[in-house]
Amino acid sequence: MLTGQAVRAISQDNGFVHWDSRYSVGIPLIDDQHKELIRLTNELYECCLLNDTAAKAAFMLTIKHTVTYVKYHFSAEEKLMQNIQFPGLAEHKKEHDAFVVQVLKEAKSFESGKQFVPNQFVHFLKDWTLSHIGVMDKKYAEYIRSLKKQGLLDKTVLSASPVNQ
Secondary structure (H helix, E strand, C coil): CCCHHHHHHHHHHCCCCCCCHHHCCCCHHHHHHHHHHHHHHHHHHHHHCCCHHHHHHHHHHHHHHHHHHHHHHHHHHHHHHHHCCCCCHHHHHHHHHHHHHHHHHHHHHHHHCCCCCHHHHHHHHHHHHHHHHHHHHHHHHHHHHHHHHCCCCCHHHHHCCCCCC
16 A cells, blocks of 8 residues: 555656646635645546556545545635635635535545546546636635725735634
């Protein structure tokens, strides 16, 4: 069985999906979290390229970490949107919740041995993440830029973390 460290070492090449500045929302905390989500997607992709036994162990380990990290990231984004009173928070949260449900469903299918195609799941994860950043996250980023222009934003709000708040 591969350790988390071994799986991370495999994904260092980042061959499946790459961060691009066009995905930036202009908030370093959130951009860093988005980069980590892309790194995890690459890690899952690399797991798909391993032999069956190694792939299953590595994929399960990585998917568990991904689910945990996704929940953390969504919590940070939602806290940020709450702090700035973003009017699209409810819609954004619904999309987050639906994604988590889908990922947990897929993880459960994989774990229970039901028909599951890891490569298709990784493509779903990549497509959803990049689309979500490019559409939904850009909406709150634009709202933040608007607040900044009007001088209505306390900069400490942009470093919102779901931990200890």
